[in-house]
Amino acid sequence: MPGAIAEVAAVAAALGLAAGGFAYASLWPASQIFGRTLIAGEDGDEVALTFDDGPNDAATPQLLEVLARHGVRATFFNMGNFARERPEIVKQVAAAGHVLGNHSMSHPRLSTEPAARIRQELVECNALLEDITGLAVKFFRPPFGARRPAVLRAARELGLTPVMWNVTGYDWNPIGVEGILSNLENGIAQNRRDGRGSNLLLHDGGHRGMGAERMDTVRAVDRLLETRRGTATRFVTVDAWTTAATA
């Protein structure tokens, strides 16, 4: 369990929220203690595929092909530095109807950076993505998931909704297609039992450099979409859950 999610649980417990309300703790006004973030809605059949650290010429085009073949849209949190290197891939992501979000320019640990640097990382990434696609950027995922009030404040000042996750693929570890897939399946099953949607954290890139090897992630996504075909599962983009976030 990522530290940030544990933090949500701890605050939810401290506020005396029922276990069933845990998933929404971060969407509730009471949770302004650490800032509102978007995780998922309350429909266990809804699953959002989210991909961080792209664009990546070694995996993003292949991933786009898989998603297109299955007719599924996903959410991509791009790094500005990589978007500047590969604007044509960013354009393809947007043209295919996927949602593009801000993942900062250079992937610093924002929680330890001064406010001016945080703002600069977010503003520059937004401007770059908007220049490339002509579309407004509305979502932000903090690098390393490191949420701090200053980071969330900077995001909200730019009109960005911070987005966390509730299923981790751990696809940065060498666990292979089967390992990634079982992390995703177990997480989705647990969320269904708890009556909430699943927000899956995956990576189409690697923050240390262009060309990260992510084909196991692409194959795991292909398998997941294959298995879910014809089931009740609906793949959504994170904007499907914004109504709850603003309630």
Ligand SMILES: [Zn+2]
């Ligand atoms: Zn990242």
